[in-house]
Amino acid sequence: MGDDFSEPVKRALASRVGNLCSNPECRALTSGPQEDPAKALNIGVAAHLTAASAGGPRYDPELLPEERSGPSNGIWLCQNHAKMVDNDPARFTVELLREWKATAEAEAKSRIGKTAPAGSAPSFDLKVGDRMRIEPIVPRCAEQAEWMLESNSGSCYLFQKLGASGRVEVPASFIEKVHRFGGSTPALVQLSGRLQWTSVGQRWLLLSEKPPAADDLGFGRNVDFDHPSRMGYPGSLAWCREDRLAQVLGQGRHIFYAEDGKYLRVAGPDIDQILVSDRP
Numbered sequence: 215m216g217d218d219f220s221e222p223v224k225r226a227l228a229s230r231v232g233n234l235c236s237n238p239e240c241r242a243l244t245s246g247p248q249e250d251p252a253k254a255l256n257i258g259v260a261a262h263l264t265a266a267s268a269g270g271p272r273y274d275p276e277l278l279p280e281e282r283s284g285p286s287n288g289i290w291l292c293q294n295h296a297k298m299v300d301n302d303p304a305r306f307t308v309e310l311l312r313e314w315k316a317t318a319e320a321e322a323k324s325r326i327g328k329t330a331p332a333g334s335a336p337s338f339d340l341k342v343g344d345r346m347r348i349e350p351i352v353p354r355c356a357e358q359a360e361w362m363l364e365s366n367s368g369s370c371y372l373f374q375k376l377g378a379s380g381r382v383e384v385p386a387s388f389i390e391k392v393h394r395f396g397g398s399t400p401a402l403v404q405l406s407g408r409l410q411w412t413s414v415g416q417r418w419l420l421l422s423e424k425p426p427a428a429d430d431l432g433f434g435r436n437v438d439f440d441h442p443s444r445m446g447y448p449g450s451l452a453w454c455r456e457d458r459l460a461q462v463l464g465q466g467r468h469i470f471y472a473e474d475g476k477y478l479r480v481a482g483p484d485i486d487q488i489l490v491s492d493r494p
């Protein structure tokens with residue numbers, strides 16, 4: 215028997231994305247009325263990021279049963295896309311599904327309590343080819359980087375990081391404000407959540423929480439020393455005492471950000487250790 219999701223977990227997963235399919239190319243509404251006025255129709259499925267039982271798609275033997283059936287292992291999808299991701303786990307990796315989930319939650323958060331736009335998303339004064347800075351970004355040093363608007367579909371902006379291969383798609387509903395300074399100064403795009411670098415997938419993720427403070431590393435998570443090797447993280451990794459972090463980062467190492475965008479720490483008796491990597 216697999217570790218299936220409980221009803222409260224399913225309801226939470228559905229509500230956290232506004233009852234829409236989390237596939238960014240779908241966003242189908244998964245609930246609606248039935249003929250019986252007391253009943254609602256549900257075509258949504260709480261799909262597993264990693265399978266409920268051994269042999270299933272993306273199964274992770276390291277997870278505890280309660281983690282396997284917990285909300286962090288689930289993603290809300292329409293029936294079609296729940297089938298699709300389970301039939302093709304090589305294409306729909308845990309990484310990609312986490313990205314879908316984070317973006318769907320960020321979009322739902324940015325819309326909550328706001329009047330639905332009349333058929334169109336808010337539009338900003340951004341033109342293809344424009345250069346801009348984006349904030350907030352974790353790690354914070356990336357806020358100095360410039361991006362270029364590569365394309366604009368009206369509801370979504372595709373930004374390309376200058377001098378790097380990084381790209382990120384930002385829904386218009388996720389943009390809080392655009393500041394223009396005139397001349398050749400790049401514009402500043404302010405997000406309603408944060409843009410987060412992940413060291414594992416070497417890519418950018420949109421997440422709904424803003425980083426706590428201007429000089430912060432973002433959000434941390436407590437793990438044990440064996441966690442990185444258990445997870446098979448890439449690159450050369452090392453634990454660094456928190457009081458020597460600035461020095462070590464100055465030597466060209468980078469804070470390691472896990473697949474959920476959190477940096478990893480091991481709590482010590484006197485001082486905590488933080489995971490650093492040779493890759494950005």
Ligand SMILES: [Zn+2]
Pocket residue numbers: 235236237240241242291292293294295
């Ligand atoms: Zn769908």
